[in-house]
Amino acid sequence: MTNKEIINKGQEYVMNTYGRFPIALVKGKGSYVWDADGKEYLDFLGGIAVCVLGHSDEGLQAVLREQAADLWHVSNLYWIKPQVEVAEKLVKISGLGKAFFCNSGAEANEAAIKLTRKYFYRKHEANKNEIIVFKESFHGRTLATVTATGQRKYQEGFAPLPEGFVYADYNDIGSVEKLITENTAAIMLEAVQGEGGVHPAHRDFLLELRRICNREGILLIFDEVQCGIGRTGTFFAYQSYGVNPDIVTLAKGLGGGFPIGAMLATDEAATGFAPGDHASTFGGNPLGTAVANILVETVSDPQFMENTKKLGEYLQESLNKIVDNRIIEVRGLGLMLGVEFNADIKELVQICMQKGLLLIGAGPRVMRFVPPLNINQKEINQAVAIFKEALQEWE
Ligand SMILES: Cc1ncc(COP(=O)(O)O)c(C=O)c1O
Known part of the structure; x- marks a missing residue:
């Protein structure tokens, strides 16, 4: 054709x-x-x-062919060997504690938002359900992630949007401080804003955000869907800045073209989820995670x-x-x-x-x-x- x-x-x-x-x-x-x-x-x-x-x-082709000959898909009701292996790699590289797998960036961010809410719910602080996000950000197209996205053009016509998101100015710590209340659960941002115009965060800004999160006992979430997986010259963009998150989300580069997403969290934040709280039929399936294993190994060298x-x-x-x-x-x-x-x-x-x-x-x-x-x-x-x-x- x-x-x-x-x-x-x-x-x-x-x-x-x-x-x-x-x-x-x-x-x-x-x-x-x-x-x-x-x-x-x-x-x-x-x-x-x-x-x-x-x-x-060639390497990704070979692993995909091999995995396709062995096993394409089983439910997450069973342990999946390549999923466990890539979880170990990502946890070790990130310095975080646990991994959850899904299929896209929006889904990874949706998982991060749900984990944040459930984490505070389990701590009997259900009032903490508001996430500070940033103008000109991009976090995806599901209803929650498009609401987290600080660009009106993506939200128009989709009302009613979910509650629980407030918008600060990127690289402006004063605008963040003004939005902190007893209901704040997390601050969520891209270390380098992608869709919003390739704007890197200032190091001082990220350091201050970490300090605020520690002070308030709230979570710092980095959306590394676009800027992660080696894109900025370190495996995670936050490693270029020396600022560690509580939760990080990945997709895009993680499968090098095979659809896969992931959310990583500290052991503490990960206690927010218990069996049955969140799931994804295809998330972390053998094909996707077999590819991600080789990709992560190659890029993290x-x-x-x-x-x-x-x-x-x-x-x-x-x-x-x-x-x-x-x-x-x-x-x-x-x-x-x-x-x-x-x-x-x-x-x-x-x-x-x-x-x-x-x-x-x-x-x-x-x-x-x-x-x-x-x-x-x-x-x-x-x-x-x-x-x-x-x-x-x-x-
Ligand atoms: C920073 C960021 N987060 C989330 C997403 C959404 O990812 P997906 O299209 O895989 O849902 C994107 C997509 O461009 C992105 O750049």
Whole structure:
């Protein structure tokens, strides 16, 4: 089938929830993908920070094939060997205590919100059910997570929204202090805001949040769905800051493209859940966790992390060297970078695509760069060259 044939059928049968680009991607290898008409693209969005080992990684393919031959799915009513193994890895890397598995970022955050409420309920402090979240954040599309998301455009038309969320300004500790009450249960945020425009938190801000949580006896939740799994140059973004959470959520990169999410919590916070309190049929199933095991092993290797850091610095330097008076700022951590412009970048995204470079915005004026973490310098040079050419055409 050609691009056109796939698109025509899609328009007829697939629900209209995405503003899609007019191509259908049918094959990928490493940092490259091909559309149904055979055109090649350098993929600098990687399924939006998902394909951390690029496309069709040999190691991930092998483990998926092996696991598929042994066992695809069993209920969580039984112990699942690869789930137990990846839980051990994540717990050891994170310094937290227990892992819960699900299928997506929204589901991981939903679990974090439920765990927070149940934790205080079990402590006979059910009044503590309010979570401080942040403007311009993004936490998912379920009713609770879209409410936690501090962007009205995602909430419009879905009222009534669940109660229990209040919104502070990111990197503004005073705005957080003002919202603390006897009902506050947790503070939830991304260490680097992704969808909101690639905004890294200030270290002092995160340190202060930790101090407030300790002082108030409330939980600090990091949503690492986008900025976790090595993206910022450390396995968890909070490790770049030296600030430890009580709960952390993961998805996107955890399966390198295989759908899986997770929530990790300290042993203390994890006491909030008892058997029957929360569940997910597919969560942590053998296929997903077999893949996640290899992925976590690969990405957590200190040499791999070091390389990501270096590549991130190299990409940031290369972007910083671009001379264009429409660029306001290049910012980010590791291989989670954003270039902010003084204009809407919609058309620039299209020009890049036509020239064979896939990129996506983070908000209307920020171009986001979240390529595979095993990208190389040559591919970075190629992407930057195409980006520069596109800038010249962009009026
Ligand atoms: C920080 C963050 N949290 C949660 C989500 C939601 O993840 P999912 O789309 O897997 O539900 C996203 C998705 O972009 C995200 O960036």
